[in-house]
Amino acid sequence: MTSPAYSLAAVLSTGEPERLYSGLSLLVSTASDGAPCAGLLAFQGLDLMLDEDLLARTENADATPSLSWQGRETFARSLVELRETALGLDSLSLFACSASVETMSLTATDVEDRLDGVMSTPRFLRETSGARLVFV
DSSP: OOOOOOSEEEEEOOOOHHHHHHHHHHHHHHHHTTOOEEEEEOHHHHHHHHOTTHHHHHHSTTTOTTSOHHHHHHHHHHHHHHHHHHHHOTTEEEEEEHHHHHHTTOOHHHHHTTSSOEEOHHHHHHHTTTSEEEEO
């Protein structure tokens, strides 16, 4: 079985919710149009993606200092919805960075319930060769 020819690939390692939102938006928008996409979640990006209480985390002013008080709640709900959309799209494959899993006290089982698996960065780059590559 061969891998799909990805149109867009993104490495999402940011700990800033606003930047994660932007990266996920690129992936979801492209995948929603039917183009296969892949994301590699690393370190703080993986932590945000797996956060069971992402809503409360992003409503905190310390986590989203660039947002207005009024906009923070709307943003938090939108990010949670965007994450769930990303996780549900068949044309979007999301992987956890293997180095991140090893160094963050996670196991493959911790991420495989939510994501498409664990993958090293070199393998991710090989698998997505030819795709537009974005680093967030």
